[in-house]
Amino acid sequence: MSGKIFTVHAPLTGTFYRRPSPEDPAYVEEGDEIKAGKVLCIIESMKVFNEVRCEKGGVIRRIFIEDEDPVMINQLMFEIEI
Numbered sequence: 001m002s003g004k005i006f007t008v009h010a011p012l013t014g015t016f017y018r019r020p021s022p023e024d025p026a027y028v029e030e031g032d033e034i035k036a037g038k039v040l041c042i043i044e045s046m047k048v049f050n051e052v053r054c055e056k057g058g059v060i061r062r063i064f065i066e067d068e069d070p071v072m073i074n075q076l077m078f079e080i081e082i
């Protein structure tokens with residue numbers, strides 16, 4: 001890790017989900033090491049569930065939104081140390 005921070009912002013407005021269903025574990029937790037392409041969350045917009053994937057690998061340093069909270073386009077969702 002280089003110590004650089006990569007941020008992930010919401011690509012659309014909707015409802016933020018950290019897990020695929022209420023019974024499943026979260027896609028990622030703070031401190032998880034991830035690879036590029038990993039699903040970080042789902043944003044539901046107009047009854048369509050959109051997966052948000054990470055463009056770069058690294059370590060999840062911070063998650064800014066709680067499960068099932070509304071999210072606005074370009075809202076900061078994750079900080080990833082790359």
